[in-house]
Amino acid sequence: MKKWNEYLWMFSAVYMTLGFFNILFAWIGMICFITPLLLSIIGKGKIYCNSYCGRGQLFELLGGRLKLSSNRSIPAFIRSKWFRYGFLAFFMTMFAIMVFSTYLVFNGTNNLQEIVTLLWTIKLPWNWTNTSTVSPWIAQFAFGFYSVMLTSTILGLITMFFFKPRSWCVYCPMGTMTQGISMLKYRRKVKQNGTPSKRNS
Amino acid sequence: MKKAIVNKNECVACGVCEKVCPRQAITIFHGIYADVNEDLCIGCKKCEKACPASVIQVVQKEVAS
Numbered sequence: 527m528k529k530w531n532e533y534l535w536m537f538s539a540v541y542m543t544l545g546f547f548n549i550l551f552a553w554i555g556m557i558c559f560i561t562p563l564l565l566s567i568i569g570k571g572k573i574y575c576n577s578y579c580g581r582g583q584l585f586e587l588l589g590g591r592l593k594l595s596s597n598r599s600i601p602a603f604i605r606s607k608w609f610r611y612g613f614l615a616f617f618m619t620m621f622a623i624m625v626f627s628t629y630l631v632f633n634g635t636n637n638l639q640e641i642v643t644l645l646w647t648i649k650l651p652w653n654w655t656n657t658s659t660v661s662p663w664i665a666q667f668a669f670g671f672y673s674v675m676l677t678s679t680i681l682g683l684i685t686m687f688f689f690k691p692r693s694w695c696v697y698c699p700m701g702t703m704t705q706g707i708s709m710l711k712y713r714r715k716v717k718q719n720g721t722p723s724k725r726n727s
Numbered sequence: 728m729k730k731a732i733v734n735k736n737e738c739v740a741c742g743v744c745e746k747v748c749p750r751q752a753i754t755i756f757h758g759i760y761a762d763v764n765e766d767l768c769i770g771c772k773k774c775e776k777a778c779p780a781s782v783i784q785v786v787q788k789e790v791a792s
Contacts, residue, residue, distance in 0.1 A: 571758020576742025586743075599781040605737050692779040695741035705740050708758030715757060 531577055535587050538580035542679060545672045549642075549655045550665065552672035559700065566704035569711060575701055582692055585682055589691025600689040600696055610702045617699040620646055624670035632663035639666070643673040645680065728789075729770025734782040735760040744774035744783060 544551035558581070562574035575582060589595030603609055630636040640653040657665035682694030695701055709716070731744075731753070738760040745753045745761065752767035753774060761774075761783070775783045 566758055569757075571755060572740045572742060573758070575740070576745060576755065582741070582743075597776075600779065605739065605780040605782065607737075610739070690777070690779045690781070692741060692743055692777075694779075695743065696739050696780045698741075701739060701741060705758060708740070712757040712759060716759060 532583070534578055534580035535583035536580070538584045541580075542675070545675070547655075549640075549652060549668045549672055550657065550660065552668040552675065553664075555671055555675050558675075562700050562704050563707070566707040566711075571708045572701065572704050574704065575695060575698075581679070581682065582695055585686045585691050585694055588683075589686045595686050595691045596688060597691075598689050600685070600693050604693075605696050610697050611706075613697050614699045614702045621674065624674065625667075628663050628667040628670060631666040632661075638662040640669065642669055642676060645677050728787075729772075729785050730765050730768045730788045731763045731770065731772075731774050731783050731785050733761045733763055734784075737780060737782045739780050739782075741779060743777050743779060747773045747777045749773065 541551070541554060544554075558579075561578065562572075565574050566572065589597075627636065631638055638657070640651065640655075640657070642650045642652040644650055652669065657668075678694070678698075682698075685693035685696075733744075740755050740758055740760055742755050742761075745755055749771065750767045750769055752764045752769075754762050754764070756762040765788070770785050772785045775785050
């Protein structure tokens with residue numbers, strides 16, 4: 527029987543859909559940011575990627591079972607450290623800018639902009655949601671966060687199509703971060719462990 | 728015997744190989760890299776095919792006597 531966590535791809539799919547109808551649902555996506563970080567900080571490594579990541583499962587389903595992936599090898603530079611950490615740095619910078627623009631709405635400098643930005647450049651008007659029930663900054667963060675989630679989903683879909691289904695996992699900023707945290711936490715163990723293949727022979 | 732070899736330095740530790748391995752021969756070492764237990768590995772290449780980073784290779788290894 528399938529376990530509950532094998533259905534988390536539905537969470538990802540429903541999340542993206544809900545955000546389309548009401549942008550405020552974007553806030554739920556914070557779970558996908560906080561959970562993996564907490565799990566790696568308490569020493570669970572990258573268990574989130576393998577067991578709980580709905581997006582990974584969704585790509586696996588689309589690219590694997592629905593055969594939407596060409597299953598080619600990813601170019602070597604994408605899995606290099608400089609690209610992965612570079613993408614993480616870029617991603618975090620864009621995230622910080624987004625948080626700052628939320629702050630500018632919070633302190634009244636700017637007005638709420640009902641726009642979803644795709645791939646950090648393409649601005650889509652997204653004004654069919656009534657956001658007057660919440661403070662403008664709460665809505666502004668939702669627009670920004672949904673932009674982040676939509677952009678990364680699209681990048682993931684593109685690489686899924688051209689390469690292997692879960693190619694997104696190679697340069698996923700959350701994955702790079704949780705691996706980095708695990709490396710810092712267990713660097714002594716890595717030294718002791720040495721080459722895994724040697725240990726078994 | 729054929730065995731899976733992981734390029735640890737470029738492994739992203741996503742755990743896809745751990746999931747597809749029919750013998751549970753792969754574990755993710757503290758969220759850092761995939762660790763193959765060569766006693767359990769049967770060289771089926773499932774992990775090699777699934778690895779999104781293409782850092783697993785199944786190679787011929789000499790049998791330890």
